[in-house]
Amino acid sequence: MKFQGKLFLWLSVFFLGMAVVYGLWSKEPVGTTALFLSFGLAVMVGFYLAFTARRADTGAQDREDADVADDSGELGFFSPHSWQPLLLAFGGAMAFLGIIFGWWLIYFASPFILVGLWGWVFEYYRGENRTQ
Incomplete structure (x- = not known):
């Protein structure tokens, strides 16, 4: 989860930069607002993943020497028969x-x-x- 948190936080930096450049260059409010909202969403997801990574065990995606099979197993509980x-x-x-x-x-x-x-x-x- 640590890698995903960093990925979303870097994505938020990109969205913020693009929102400022797009807003100054085009002077179009709808696209600028959408980019600023994308920035906010990426910050929220990145902060949540980075915060949760501190409390959770280190996953296979956070280790350099991990194989694909290291992350196998149960993913969670999903309701099989819900209407x-x-x-x-x-x-x-x-x-x-x-x-x-x-x-x-x-x-x-x-x-x-x-x-x-x-x-x-x-x-x-x-x-x-x-x-x-």
Whole structure:
């Protein structure tokens, strides 16, 4: 993670430089704003990865003598049978269509978004997965 943190922090320096040069050269506010927002996003991701790298074990990507097989193993837990992302995506699609066709459509999308988000967050706190 240390390498990825440094990579994003260097990318943020690049975005900042390009935002200043682009803003002074073109005087176009939309592209300049997008580049400054990209700078902010790269700083946030880089800071998070650099901060987390201090608390986590050194990964294979941070060692010079590592092989590809050194980083094999379990990557994490991913829910194998969740319908909640589908419901959340449907609500999000309706909300974005509400921007196009009319803001009233967001009122119909909100229940789908809220139920999908609630169900996804608390999916393993009910039924057979509930802890006593």
